[in-house]
Amino acid sequence: MTLSFDPDCIALPLGHVIDGQLIAAEGVLPIRRPSDAADYAACPQADAAMVDRAVQSARRAQAAGWGAAMPRERTRALCAWADLIEAKAPTLARLEALSSTRPVGQLVAGDIAVTAEQIRFFAEMADKEGGDLGPTRDAALGMTVTEPWGVVGAITPWNFPISMAGWKLGPALAAGNAVVLKPSEMTPFSTIILAQLAVRAGIPAGLVNVVLGCGPVTGGAITGHPDVAKVSFTGSTGAGQAIMANIARTGIKPMTLELGGKSPQIVFADADLDLAADAIARSIMANAGQAYVAGSRVIAHRTIADDLAQRLVARMVPDRPGPTWDAATVYGPIISDRQLGRIDAIVAQARAQGATTLTGGARMDRPGYFYAPTLLAGLAPDSPAILQEIFGPVLTLQTFDDDDQAMALSDHPTYGLCAGIFTRDLSRAMRAMRRVQAGTVWINRYGRSRDHILPTGGYRQSGLGKDLGREAYRANRQSKTVLIDI
DSSP, rough: OOOOOOOOOOOOOOSSEEEEEEEEEOOOOEEETTTTTTEEEEEOOOOHHHHHHHHOOOOOIIIITTTTTTTHHHHHHHHHHHHHHTTHHHHHHHHHHHHHSOOGGGGGIIIHHHHHHHHHHHHHTTTTOOOEOOOOTEEEEEEEEEEOOOOEEEEEESSSHHHHHHHHHHHHHHHHHHEEEEOTTSOOOHHHHHHHHHHTTTTTTTTTEOEEEOOIIIHHHHHTTTTEEEEEEEEHHHHHHHHHHHHHHHOOOEEEEOOOOOEEEEETTOOOHHHHHHHHHHHHHGGOSSSOOOOOOEETTTTHHHHHHHHHHHHSHHHHOOOEEEEOOOBBOOOOOHHHHHHHHHHHHHHHOOOEEEEOOSSSSSSSBBOOOEEEEEEOOOOOHHHOOOOSSSSEEEEEEHHHHHHHHHOSEESSSSEEEOOHHHHHHHHHHHHSSEEEESSOOOOSSSOOOOOOOOEETTSSSSHHHHHHHHEEEEEEEEEEOO
């Protein structure tokens, strides 16, 4: 069976999922396919009343016993859900590909399989993470116990819709919470099916609620709701700031934020240049550069910079660009005409300021929103192409003469999400790892693995708290200190 499909022949689940039911709602926010620029659907908009309905459903379901259930009961239900996600992978892949930038051929073995793995990973933590005993005097017993927060509000981005939903839902549910989740209004459909599959798997109705709408309206109603006890968000730094401000206006609650990045890839003179070029090219061309972790700033030793640039240019030829509904497509589109225009404007500004385009630098001549993989050199340190998160397939190349200069160039005034280091010298790699300001550092590679035990999160304005790993599970439980006199 081929995964390729006709985008005009896909049934769309339009509405909100509340208390296990699809609540039909009229679409008001236009959704456009980035592969061919066609308007094909409209996304409903949940107002404050609809969000409250979802939150109250979540409160009832969580209070009915999910948080107090035997941990293995949660594990079994979540593992059954992961099985259904894998069984429904072709359906989910087509819905995901339709309005997103993710080619359908990459989704079944990629994003959707990863989502199922993440849910199983957190399911198995349900009975392995708990409280602790503290050393106190002999006549007392001191301990910490952990409890679910209750209702978690989650907001996910458009660039990896289903796997980002797995980031939020897996740890929150395994830890005993209920969730009200808002996917991006540009890519809502696979998340709706995900919620429906949860009920089929035996997760009580109301524990996974999905409300659709834009950030300011629906997202604001979630993050500001007094009965939402914790917020988890992945998206831009600007949106994260707005969420923090909204929470501060409406109350105090913990939050986990994975935000923007402008990550450096530092290539020392002794690096394996083929290995470095492969990793760097993959990092900026995957999803057409539309990832917060994209390693968009190459910082290379002056003696090998030209050689590295030649290797990068050879590797930055888009492989099988095409619509996301064609299973043969490898290189996909930019999410919207607005984002495509922004990418092009930043590149044009860099060139006007003297930057050299080594490859790319223009829209691709084909239907939809496609931008050629681009490598810019000779940029001023204050160039917007260096400082701003472009969120597209654009690499910048800067050079250094010594390790101190490399570290100074790697240090971004705003972001600190990820960094890559390429060197054969282990001592140099460890020194650089200690000095670089980033929440995740990859050495002689770039990009996440499928080891879900490794947490991810940023420094500075790249985020707050961690996703994945034990840290994500623990962030979904609150601790209580108990001291007993004996």
